[in-house]
Amino acid sequence: MTENTQYMTSTSTTTDASEARAARDHRHDMWFRRTMMGAGMLVLVLLLSIAGSTLWGGSEAFRTFGFGFLTSTQWDVVNGQFGAVVPIFGTLVTSFLALLIAVPVSFGIAIFLTEVAPVWLRMPIASAIELLAGIPSIIYGMWGLFIFGPFMAAHMAPWINDHLGALPLVGALFQGPPLGIGMLTAGIVLAIMITPFITSVMHEVFRSVPTTLKESAYALGNTTWEVVWDIVLPYTRSAVVGGIFLGLGRALGETMAVTFVLGNAHQFSASLLMPSSSIASVIANEFSEAYTDLHRSALIALGFLLFVVTFVVLAAARLMLMRLSRKEGL
Template identity: 65%
Template structure:
């Protein structure tokens, strides 16, 4: 008797059982992945809500003056977050001005220019920079880099740029080594590994056919980078930049060492300042009253809001870039 005739009666009973098992597996997979995604959203909302609830006393007591005020008097229990907000944004902006072009150069060199034998050591060195703890950067900045800035860089900036009508106020003041500029440079060094690593990976993900086609048409390596690699990966490049920006906004220990931790508003980049993360780290153990503790928690909520706004702007930029690419 033919084997197909023998097995045919069992086939209808076997197939529904197998299809039912596959359906249950797909359903379980969908619920697990959806649960993981909703868990992230729940944790995010819970963290924001807990900080807002913890800072409600400060918000209720000072209102908008807590955001726009520059006074930070723990004895008189008068608190304003303008100086830490300003210091956080300015130091992070300085870090991006330094880190973005350097990271772009590193990524282009590793993905397009460097010989194959040197890509590994340089890439490993960049990744090792990302593995260095932030407190090491802070100690190096305080004991090595800050004296170098005070003795060599800041006097030159004050002498050459201080008399200028527009840039002068940014570079006026005594060369003490610690301040906004030093903190921004340290943050830039810290964010370079994150931005350059992401850029390098996306540059290497460009299809080789695109590069080969450009070279076949007579394009130079610079033209390939400018007209093929960067346009093909522009959305990922913007995402990498804002990823580094978010890293700079929330940095604590390195900034605490070199920023100066002064609640004094100053336009000069050479003067000491403060940031939200540094203020919380320095003063959390000294909060001896309910309003003091609430003000520090409210600072954490404002840092959350600032980071959320930055990431929202990044998302909007990515959407616009993708629409133009279409």
């Protein structure tokens, strides 16, 4: 009788301890889930707060100029006339030029590192890419202003004007004085800046392709290009597109490097050799000297427009990645 009582007591104690442990684990799991949900919601709150604060700060400019703020090319601080067309145009053009140059170069470097380069050469080049990614943007801007800009004015711009400026249809894009600074110079400097980021992403995802797939393709007689085009790219295209848009996001918001080499001129020109301005460079140049409420509001409104442009671009990238993922699932 005593043994049965002791056994029942021990069993009851073990059951109570198990229930207490389960309740404690459930409570800790709930705390963990709520903490993680709070962290996730914090991102949305910050996003909405940034958008709301910039929209509120730029409300005076939007009320004063209305839709004309998005269609006007004027930026006259003295007379209080502000338009966002030139900064938006400069931001989009320089970012597009940067992608146009950086994507093929990044693709070539990543393929070289994963498929072509000897083993002893891969580590130095990969380390150099990481070092380039860590250089501050102001260093790129100073290099562009003092080194690349004069080289552009003395050698590249005259050749571009003489040879590409005479082409039909697109000749107007390459006509202009050899100033050395302008949208083309800014696009090239931006391309140099974002190439390490895109290359790093492409290199990592190309390395994730199973070796058996590539070896099977080589065993069937495919060349290196065929393996890359038919095996590597289809396997990694979603991540590659994501890396490209990551570089685009960096180019859209770049400030200091573009400020040094873009020219900061509020004039609309179809020529890539002419100076222009970007949203980030205008804000960086003029915010400390904005002495009227309307001027400050116009600059904050530009910041809101940059937020909208970046959000639209990244949202389009997300939709593209979702479509690619669905196709891969099929």
